Amino acid sequence: MYAYDEIDRTLVNERVSEFRDQVKRRLSGELTEDEFKMLRLQNGVYLQLHAYMFRVAIPYGTLASNQLRALAHVARKYDRGYGHFTTRQNIQFNWIKLSDLPDALADLAEVGIHAMQTSGNNMRNVTSDQWAGVAPGEIEDPRIWSELIRQHTTLHPEFSFLPRKFKIAITASDHDRAAIKVHDIGLRLIKNEKGETGFEVLVGGGLGRTPFIGKTIKHFVHGRDLLSYIEAILRVYNQYGRRDNIYKARIKILVHELGIEKFSREVEDEWQHIRNSSLQIDDEVIEDIRSRFIYPAYEKLPHMPDELRQAAADPDFEAWRKNSVAAHKNPGYSIVTISLKPIGAPPGDATAEQMDALADLADKYSFGEIRVGHEQNLALPHVAKRDLPALWKALDKLGLATPNVNLITDIIACPGLDYCSLANARSIPIAQELTRRFANHELANLIGRLHINISGCINACGHHHVGHIGILGVEKNGEEVYQITIGGRADEGAALGNLIGPGVKFDEVADVVEDIVEAYLALRERPEELFIDTVKRLGVEPFKERVYATR
Amino acid sequence: MPLVNGGKIVDDSFVKLAVDTPLPEGGDILVPAERFVGEADALLKRAGKVGVIWPNNRDIDELVPYLGKVAAVALVFPSFRDGRAYSQARLLRERYNYRGELRATGQVLRDQFVFMLRAGFDSFEVKKQADAEAFMQTAKRYSVFYQPTGDGRITALHRRMQLRHSEGVGT
Numbered sequence: 001m002y003a004y005d006e007i008d009r010t011l012v013n014e015r016v017s018e019f020r021d022q023v024k025r026r027l028s029g030e031l032t033e034d035e036f037k038m039l040r041l042q043n044g045v046y047l048q049l050h051a052y053m054f055r056v057a058i059p060y061g062t063l064a065s066n067q068l069r070a071l072a073h074v075a076r077k078y079d080r081g082y083g084h085f086t087t088r089q090n091i092q093f094n095w096i097k098l099s100d101l102p103d104a105l106a107d108l109a110e111v112g113i114h115a116m117q118t119s120g121n122n123m124r125n126v127t128s129d130q131w132a133g134v135a136p137g138e139i140e141d142p143r144i145w146s147e148l149i150r151q152h153t154t155l156h157p158e159f160s161f162l163p164r165k166f167k168i169a170i171t172a173s174d175h176d177r178a179a180i181k182v183h184d185i186g187l188r189l190i191k192n193e194k195g196e197t198g199f200e201v202l203v204g205g206g207l208g209r210t211p212f213i214g215k216t217i218k219h220f221v222h223g224r225d226l227l228s229y230i231e232a233i234l235r236v237y238n239q240y241g242r243r244d245n246i247y248k249a250r251i252k253i254l255v256h257e258l259g260i261e262k263f264s265r266e267v268e269d270e271w272q273h274i275r276n277s278s279l280q281i282d283d284e285v286i287e288d289i290r291s292r293f294i295y296p297a298y299e300k301l302p303h304m305p306d307e308l309r310q311a312a313a314d315p316d317f318e319a320w321r322k323n324s325v326a327a328h329k330n331p332g333y334s335i336v337t338i339s340l341k342p343i344g345a346p347p348g349d350a351t352a353e354q355m356d357a358l359a360d361l362a363d364k365y366s367f368g369e370i371r372v373g374h375e376q377n378l379a380l381p382h383v384a385k386r387d388l389p390a391l392w393k394a395l396d397k398l399g400l401a402t403p404n405v406n407l408i409t410d411i412i413a414c415p416g417l418d419y420c421s422l423a424n425a426r427s428i429p430i431a432q433e434l435t436r437r438f439a440n441h442e443l444a445n446l447i448g449r450l451h452i453n454i455s456g457c458i459n460a461c462g463h464h465h466v467g468h469i470g471i472l473g474v475e476k477n478g479e480e481v482y483q484i485t486i487g488g489r490a491d492e493g494a495a496l497g498n499l500i501g502p503g504v505k506f507d508e509v510a511d512v513v514e515d516i517v518e519a520y521l522a523l524r525e526r527p528e529e530l531f532i533d534t535v536k537r538l539g540v541e542p543f544k545e546r547v548y549a550t551r
Numbered sequence: 552m553p554l555v556n557g558g559k560i561v562d563d564s565f566v567k568l569a570v571d572t573p574l575p576e577g578g579d580i581l582v583p584a585e586r587f588v589g590e591a592d593a594l595l596k597r598a599g600k601v602g603v604i605w606p607n608n609r610d611i612d613e614l615v616p617y618l619g620k621v622a623a624v625a626l627v628f629p630s631f632r633d634g635r636a637y638s639q640a641r642l643l644r645e646r647y648n649y650r651g652e653l654r655a656t657g658q659v660l661r662d663q664f665v666f667m668l669r670a671g672f673d674s675f676e677v678k679k680q681a682d683a684e685a686f687m688q689t690a691k692r693y694s695v696f697y698q699p700t701g702d703g704r705i706t707a708l709h710r711r712m713q714l715r716h717s718e719g720v721g722t
Contacts (some may be wrong), residue, residue: 005711007695007707007710007711008695008707010694011693011695011697011707014692014693014694014695017692018662018692022662030681035660038631038632041661077622121632121634134653151697151707151708152697152698153696155666155693155697156697156698157637157666157667157669157670157696157698157700158634158637158638158641158663158666158670158698158700159634160634160637160666161631161632161633161634161637162634188630215720235638238634238635238637239635239638239639243633243635245707273646277699278699278706279699281708284712284715285711285712286711286714288708288711443661
């Protein structure tokens with residue numbers, strides 16, 4: 001955990017008092033709605049279909065138990081008793097009153113949480129691997145660098161009114177859990193031949209209506225140059241990114257229009273001017289940030305404790321353990337993923353009671369730490385293996401032990417037409433129906449790893465382009481129509497899915513997904529061949545034939 | 552539209568010239584970039600200060616040869632959402648060491664003052680009277696800054712380094 005110091009806390013409090021003043025001026029009519037809109041957005045406040053929606057940042061997905069309790073408190077006191085975890089390590093509250101917002105922000109500020117960089121055309125909440133610092137084989141903890149970027153991007157005086165939003169993600173593992181290739185800037189932490197830390201920098205990835213996989217702009221940027229290099233990219237983008245058309249304003253379009261070679265030359269020119277400026281980071285600064293990350297005092301514990309051996313007799317426990325428990329860099333411990341995808345419920349929601357109880361469990365079993373992943377699930381990053389059976393029982397009671405992590409019912413979905421003013425179609429009901437169709441755990445397990453992503457409009461908040469099965473809701477002649485793609489992925493092998501054919505109606509979506517899955521089960525070479533690999537081997541055709549043969 | 556300079560509301564000595572307004576005998580003038588570049592020699596010879604209004608989509612490099620001769624550069628925010636002039640301002644101050652008046656014009660509102668100050672603006676054509684009156688108070692809203700810019704304010708990272716070193720001395 002990163003511990004905020006007095007300096008960080010002062011800034012958060014200054015931000016709250018500024019927003020309190022802005023809300024006051026809006027309510028008195030001194031600010032027009034047009035003027036206020038950008039200000040509220042910069043504090044995470046959207047106006048949605050039914051009410052204001054409030055988005056709170058969970059930088060690089062790390063939460064302390066007292067912070068999770070504060071989120072529960074906001075859900076209970078100012079909202080309807082629940083919150084919704086998003087695909088970008090944020091949490092959203094959907095029913096909050098404008099006049100309550102300054103108080104809600106003040107309550108969160110007490111535990112060092114805020115809503116800066118969660119909306120508006122600025123550098124958004126930096127995201128990272130939810131297993132950072134605990135994943136086996138990780139090069140080094142990317143959160144140190146994430147925190148450096150968090151500070152640098154917060155209320156940046158030059159880049160708070162960019163052509164469009166700007167997202168940075170960072171990973172330090174071979175397996176990319178942060179989806180860096182679909183971000184405006186993706187950073188892959190690597191070492192050079194001298195063993196020094198640096199980054200492969202990717203630029204111009206993104207989804208939305210014109211999806212692109214990010215391109216490598218520089219193979220190695222030394223850690224000390226990270227901020228100046230990011231600043232150079234942003235300065236080129238701020239000046240030359242398109243502002244005439246909101247749909248062409250993201251950096252991916254600039255990179256595409258200029259070409260990566262020309263774009264990278266522009267960045268290089270700019271960077272040479274500023275790389276030796278005060279943006280250069282010396283080792284002492286990194287050490288200072290590192291020193292404020294509190295690492296657990298792990299005990300030396302057995303890899304296979306008696307508690308685990310005994311619990312193995314319980315098939316329900318074993319199903320959960322095999323599904324939701326992952327290896328930790330310390331052999332006596334595990335990383336536990338907590339599915340927020342119970343059968344029949346909206347993906348990513350947690351009630352205030354669940355959040356409070358999870359905070360208690362984190363204190364008891366995970367050194368007070370909770371993680372949030374872009375798949376809209378949570379994780380306890382440091383659970384002693386001997387505690388797994390007790391933790392499982394407690395999670396099960398809370399409805400948080402659904403053993404479906406990475407399976408077909410672990411669906412990523414945007415809020416869709418049920419909440420969102422941009423949506424053209426419903427997302428959550430599609431997800432709910434799909435979880436019911438595949439509720440049988442044996443069946444889901446037989447199918448194996450399969451990611452379904454659902455977006456209720458072209459803006460792609462559900463990341464449908466990179467779902468193994470992607471579902472995009474659009475509106476056609478006043479009706480919801482869903483376009484289905486297959487073969488997308490968001491990890492280190494990121495790819496965009498391919499359309500299987502004409503769109504289908506709301507009622508048909510679950511049937512189509514069942515057809516695709518049945519085709520896969522029949523076509524796979526062996527049980528270990530994942531859906532995504534079968535699609536890669538065979539292409540779209542056999543799936544298309546199966547789906548449209550009878551329609 | 553009130554002008555804030557040096558933190559106070561002041562009278563604007565500059566008169567804005569259009570592309571085709573006849574050149575006045577004396578007095579301070581602000582000239583659109585296009586005209587300025589075309590008539591620079593004549594403009595700079597006359598009595599009275601000359602400033603230039605530089606649009607946010609015109610390359611600032613073109614202005615560099617004149618920076619020692621102009622009394623003011625006015626950058627433009629056609630909408631407060633359009634942040635290109637922040638980059639131009641920082642380049643003028645930090646790369647080209649421009650020390651004259653740097654004026655923010657266009658949709659200049661209270662909630663952008665801190666960003667503008669940090670980018671190097673020292674003069675503001677403020678859209679609303681109430682915002683102009685609240686300038687000093689607003690400018691002091693923040694005491695913590697994470698990014699280094701040319702305004703010289705100490706960043707959080709450096710303040711921490713200072714704290715570390717001063718703590719180190721006593722122990």
